[in-house]
Amino acid sequence: MKRVVLTVEQTVKIRDEIAAYLAKYNISINQFAVISGIHSGTLSRVMKGQQALAMNHLIRVTHAMGLAEDYFYSMYVDECLYDSAPTWRRLRPFLLQCAALMRMDCIERIVQNLLDNLLYVPLLFEVAEELFQQKNWQAASLIYENVGASEKYQHSERLALCKYRLFLISLGDDPHSNLIAATLFEGYVGKLDEVNQLDALKQLAHTFGALHKWDKVGELAEELLRLASLQYELHKGTDRTHNNEQGHVRPLYGYILYAHLLRAHVLEECGDYKSALEIVPMYMDYSWIREEDEEAQRTIAQFQEWGTANNYLYRLMDGQIEVLGEYVEYISTCENEIFTALFKIVQSANRYNWDVDHILKRFADYIPYRQYSSVFGKRNKLILNDNYAQFRSELATYYLARRRYTGDKVIMQGVGLSAKIDSEHNVIRGTISVDFEINISDIAKLG
Known part of the structure; x- marks a missing residue:
């Protein structure tokens, strides 16, 4: 059905809704001013159309009327954009509130209208940055996309930063999607400011590494x-x-x-x-x-x-097995290194046909990998997942080569994780080797 678009004169205003509420419950403006906590003079001017409704007043009115917090938001967009000249003092807090309540429809209408005036580009970008800091990814993305589109012919630093933020937000558990995101962003690295350029290169390296x-x-x-x-x-x-x-x-x-x-x-x-x-x-x-x-x-x-x-x-x-004992003793004092060490020790054992049962038994508690941090923050989740999938595969290979059926459960679990992260190499390697299952916890009993 075709939507009917009303003119400003035909559109019901928020003050009309308030007036209807006051009439329904026989409440005076002064009484409602007390209930809502808005100065009676301010409320009177709003009701007469002499003063625009500020965001904090809208919140108070909505609460006093017992309505959902975002009940008037669509109407407020119209009033902010069309009833009078848009003012940033009203729009900025409204955008942040819309983001908090996930009203992306309102954000999109405001942003698309404001970007007709390039003076609003840096202001909207600042809001996106604030939302990014708050980890409100959906709202931040929406604004970054629109700001970036408005500057696509400018080749500006702001455009590059929009692309960088969108790249970071888009990173997830799907390697193919991450590859697309990294490829689309890579060309903008050189236009970033110093503050972000080095981090961007590091993030890209992690993405391609995974x-x-x-x-x-x-x-x-x-x-x-x-x-x-x-x-x-x-x-x-x-x-x-x-x-x-x-x-x-x-x-x-x-x-x-x-x-x-x-x-x-x-x-x-x-x-x-x-x-x-x-x-x-x-x-x-x-x-x-x-x-x-x-x-x-x-x-x-x-x-x-x-x-x-x-x-x-x-x-x-x-292949220098003589360092194995020293390596094991060293990593035993560095908890952050234990999982990586186990992975590489088993990988080397498979390559050179070493027996490392005693090491696996000693560090059995570290085989379900944990999230560790360093001076550069938490380790990249995708790299950890990929390493864990490879480790499961290497561990199963190690046990199967010694005709121990325990390896079958290990590799099946590895295949399950590989399928989740879509690691083609590990899935294929796993499915070739396995037909049945035994519990990985049995590792601690071996040796």
Whole structure:
């Protein structure tokens, strides 16, 4: 059925609704002013059409009338946009309220109307940023998309930041969707401001890493190293840090160290363990870092831990079984490293036909992986999920090679997780090897 669009004169105003309510319950304006907590003079002017209804007054009126909080929102959009010239003092709090109550229809109408006037672009962008900080992803996305569309021919920093925020918001459990999101965003990285550019490169590296696109991760790591090093030198003598999208402070030297870590990880994934070992000292060396504060000490300590663990790890994966005992004792004191170590130990055991039953028994409680944090925040969920799926597959292979049926349950659970995250490699590997199930908790009983 065709919708009838009323003119402003035909549209029922909020004040008409209030008047009908007062008449129905025989309440005077002064009495309603007391009930609602609005000054009687203000309420009188609103009822006469001499004063616009402010957002805080709308909230009070709605509550006093016993109506749903967003009952008047569609009407309020009309009054804000058409009854008088739009004023940001009314629209900004209304947008935030609409976001809180998930009234995307109202947000979209306001945003699309306001963007006809480019003066509102930076104001709307600021609201989107506020909503992003509040993790109100749906409302933030809607505004970012519209602001980005209004600036698509400007190639501006604001456009790039809109694209970056939309990329972050869109990341989820579907690898194919993440690949599309990363590919669409990648071209905007160079237009981002310094504050976000380094984080964007790191986020892209994580996304492509979860998809096993190591050539791309290598390129991003090199660019991260180049830009972070350049910025660190440019800001020599100043206390220069970056605020990321969640407001955390990250030092520039941390990105330099992290870029080296990524470079080594790419070589590890490509099986070049000797070259990976050569890069480890690059992120363990902190002699060039000028800062000496607590943050610097914490960051340095984190990379020292990673470097020590990876020094053992790369030698182990290169077939040097003599370091296995030292590696196990080291990671036993570093809870954040235990799951990764178990994964790589089992992978190496399969490659070189080692017996590591005693290690699996010792760390059985760590096999259901946990979420860990570092100086760079929580580890990437997709990478962890992918590693866990691979670990299940490697663990099943290990037990099946020793003719232990326990492996079948392990690999079936691995296939289940792989199917959930759509990891084609692990699903295929799992389904080839398995026909039945036994509980993974039996691992603790083996050895």
